[in-house]
Amino acid sequence: MQTNSAHPAAHSAPALDRQSLLPDCGNCFALCCTAFGFSRSAEFALDKPAGTPCPNLAADFSCTIHSSLRPRGFRGCTVFDCFGAGQKVSQGLFGGTSWRENPESTGPMFAAFKAVRQLHEMLWYLAEARCRTFDPDLAQQAAELGTIIGQAVDGGLQPLLALDIQELHARVRSMLMEVSTEVRSAYFAAGGDHLDAGLRPGADLMGINLRGRRLCGADLRGAYLIAADLRDSDLSGVDLLGADLRDARLEGADLSAALYLTQPQLNAARGSRATRLPADLVQPPHWWPGSGQG
Template identity: 45%
Template sequence: MSKNQRQLSKHSISPESLHSDCENCFGLCCVALPFAASADFAKGKEGGSPCPNLQADFRCGIHKDLRKKGFKGCTVYECFGAGQKVSQITFEGNDWLENPQYAKQMFDVFPVMQQLHEMLLYLNEALILKETHSIHKELKSMVGKTEQLTFLSPESLMELDLSGHRADVNVLLLKTSELVRVEWESKNKGAKNSRKTYERGANLFGANLQKANLQGANLRGAYLIAANLKDADLRGADVIGADFRDANLSGANLTGTIFLTQAQINSAKGDANTKLPPVLTRPAHWSTSENKKEQEII
């Protein structure tokens, strides 16, 4: 990306800019973030130290075989476009390898930017929902405020009251959730397949929710690890912060699910019959024989 292109992109945030673009990033997630040796990572490392698989051109040396070589966690992670933003805008294309004086500051700024971009992703989604017409003015204002924060200097980004801003954003996201779920609740009155309801942060670890009617359900922060959601209907459900690791989404309908991210989809299991929102991509590992065997066990 040229300097002129960077300057042009600096003045607006498109939906595409809220998804990772590794070609324009300096491998920040592979350096800045720590991870422990586990089922998701064959080897652990400290934050600020490069992953052993990171090459001098900031590309992964085992990208095509990450899952086979024990780095499943890398295939799940999503920076929401923070990587390219910090690399090309905040630090104006000056990478940490040739400019080591920027390294620590760049690595510290990256997770801050990641959180701001995640908020923007949710806010932009809320704006396009027909149910949120009554709060469009507030949503647009918060999008503008959050966008401005992403263009601050590294020093100013590190001084941000991030938790305070997130709390302000969350007020609008909760209003969005209520507006959407009320609509689905009215649609479900008298439905043959009774609608399941849960409280925020519900523990549904390994739960059997096959063919469950979860339309408009409050699944914010729910633990859906290894849950069986095969053929479940999650249209209108709020899944912000829900943990879908190894959940079986085969045949599930997620077309109207709100605040669903690519990272959540990447961490789950699914198949060709899983219905996804158009803005999300079907993970490549869903079509592998290994994934099919795992689904049969659930």
């Protein structure tokens, strides 16, 4: 397998910028276990309407089956990441008073959580765009968008709930695509296996065998990579924005310089200790035996 870790586009991940976007469940009122609903499926063992507590939720907002979520049929819980929205809403917007203590806050709190999660996810991507671009003007634009979003999150409950999130999302998406084109183009001169593999944004690549391939600079934005075999492949500079990596095989793959990779994507995939990741993402515990997650 060839790697490209020394490539000029392989900047270090913006770890410091993202510290506040990491989940802190101990300072959250289990908003992910209450605000969202889910249907019985391979991901969840039962039906739960939105806005209701999960039956596995304890009085102290902890999960009573946290150490065995996957074998108990709650794989979907292990995939979710709130990008730090939980503690921001619980301790910031609502001052540490839970929906149990103040039932009237339930609706607004859950609505705020859904909004802040989307905004924090945008901040996650913008931090990377600002770090990865070679263009100072693009970096400045990413920083300005981040400031706008940060002010929206900190501007109070009513302005937050009235915010046009879709308009912001469109602006962020345009910025991310521009940076992606710039970063990926730095890999094109060296060529790569993606040039003749038919890989493209939104492609149906479920179950495809790309093992050991040098995919540097490919655009897999929004691609369906469910159960794809990416073992030992080099994904440096690959745009993975919104790509579906459920059950994708990542053992030995190099994602250390992949673009727009998130923890939820990794949590849905399969990997090993040999999988190389960006500095501010972690290997999910279920990637190896004996983790207690099945």
